[in-house]
Amino acid sequence: MTQRYFVTGAQGFVGRYFIAHLLAREPEAEILGLGRSPANVAHFTHRVHWGDLELPAPLPASLDIARDKRYRYIAVDLGDRAGLDQALRSFRPDAIIHLASGLRDDPVEELFRTNVEGTVHLIEALAAADISVQRVVFGSTGAVYGRSSLAGRPLDEHTPCLPLDLYAASKLASEHVARILTERHGIDAVWARIFNILGPGQDERHFCGKVAAQVSAIRGGQTGAKIEVGDLSPTRDFIDVRDVATALATLVRHGEPGEAYNVASGLETAMSHVLDLALDITGLTGSVAIEHTYRRAADIPRAYADAARIRDLGFAPAYDVRRSMSDLIEYYCVTVRSSVPGA
Ligand SMILES: NC(=O)c1ccc[n+]([C@@H]2O[C@H](COP(=O)([O-])OP(=O)(O)OC[C@H]3O[C@@H](n4cnc5c(N)ncnc54)[C@H](OP(=O)(O)O)[C@@H]3O)[C@@H](O)[C@H]2O)c1
Numbered sequence: 029m030t031q032r033y034f035v036t037g038a039q040g041f042v043g044r045y046f047i048a049h050l051l052a053r054e055p056e057a058e059i060l061g062l063g064r065s066p067a068n069v070a071h072f073t074h075r076v077h078w079g080d081l082e083l084p085a086p087l088p089a090s091l092d093i094a095r096d097k098r099y100r101y102i103a104v105d106l107g108d109r110a111g112l113d114q115a116l117r118s119f120r121p122d123a124i125i126h127l128a129s130g131l132r133d134d135p136v137e138e139l140f141r142t143n144v145e146g147t148v149h150l151i152e153a154l155a156a157a158d159i160s161v162q163r164v165v166f167g168s169t170g171a172v173y174g175r176s177s178l179a180g181r182p183l184d185e186h187t188p189c190l191p192l193d194l195y196a197a198s199k200l201a202s203e204h205v206a207r208i209l210t211e212r213h214g215i216d217a218v219w220a221r222i223f224n225i226l227g228p229g230q231d232e233r234h235f236c237g238k239v240a241a242q243v244s245a246i247r248g249g250q251t252g253a254k255i256e257v258g259d260l261s262p263t264r265d266f267i268d269v270r271d272v273a274t275a276l277a278t279l280v281r282h283g284e285p286g287e288a289y290n291v292a293s294g295l296e297t298a299m300s301h302v303l304d305l306a307l308d309i310t311g312l313t314g315s316v317a318i319e320h321t322y323r324r325a326a327d328i329p330r331a332y333a334d335a336a337r338i339r340d341l342g343f344a345p346a347y348d349v350r351r352s353m354s355d356l357i358e359y360y361c362v363t364v365r366s367s368v369p370g371a
Contacts, residue, residue: 037127079250106146218283227269244360268347292333
């Protein structure tokens with residue numbers, strides 16, 4: 029029975045939801061979280077907007093785990109091999125969920141240092157610690173399929189991985205080094221290829237966060253009735269961060285060693301539909317100007333997963349895109365708004 033969880037990227041978006049998921053459902057769980065930043069029980073490490081005001085992203089109430097004695101956090105960089113050795117030897121985890129990662133738009137050196145070298149350090153530290161961990165789940169991304177998405181078919185785990193940007197390339201490289209090293213050391217591992225995440229508190233680098241911030245600010249009277257978006261024709265496979273947490277827990281228990289799993293809804297959703305939902309939820313349909321002002325490099329027109337493999341393990345998403353967008357907008361209108369100084 030897995031009880032001792034070592035979670036890297038613990039103060040990140042997915043890490044926080046995954047840890048809250050474990051604490052809520054597994055009374056026996058003991059969790060050690062690791063990240064670079066000092067412990068922070070009030071905010072994510074990214075920032076969000078309320079109108080023109082930029083502020084640290086407050087944690088939703090569901091992520092308030094500060095007083096739970098079963099959770100501890102340590103600040104150790106993945107580049108610090110001695111720090112990793114010490115953490116693993118003293119905590120002796122049953123399972124490791126590796127979510128610490130550089131993300132798209134990070135400088136290339138940092139992407140490869142964190143995603144590839146950092147993963148090597150973690151596995152080597154685990155092997156050196158000589159503990160029989162039952163399972164390692166490596167966080168990866170659906171972006172590894174890259175150019176294969178251009179065929180317009182659902183992406184299953186046999187689809188060739190042909191990354192289109194350096195972030196995806198660093199994550200695929202990380203998958204490869206982790207596979208080689210875990211086989212060499214006899215470590216049981218699975219890979220979670222996570223598609224487009226949305227949910228309360230997400231970074232506005234991502235489309236749903238950017239849209240939710242803007243409609244909420246209009247609704248709250250902070251800005252004029254204008255929304256800036258990019259090309260709305262691409263489709264993506266959106267999955268709620270709370271479902272990602274459930275999927276990761278499923279992979280800890282039931283994933284087949286050596287396999288990669290798409291963590292996705294299996295549904296193709298147009299960006300334009302997400303915007304329509306956001307306008308409908310806020311009652312702004314037909315009353316705002318939509319300005320097409322940006323476009324991301326190397327964008328792909330369609331990308332969605334075949335999620336049969338993880339569904340066969342018993343996982344099914346509980347949140348649809350409407351519910352997720354509604355909760356994300358509520359996060360702005362209640363949690364972000366009330367954390368504005370002087371609110
Ligand atoms: N968010 C998405 O839309 C998305 C989509 C697909 C896949 N994924 C994957 O899901 C996983 C989690 O992503 P996320 O959205 O939770 O990202 P996130 O919010 O940026 O969290 C990642 C965490 O990694 C930590 N980290 C980065 N470099 C580190 C280092 N050198 N040493 C120790 N910790 C380090 C950061 O810690 P500090 O904050 O303490 O610096 C950060 O909190 C990643 O594998 C990512 O590739 C995410």
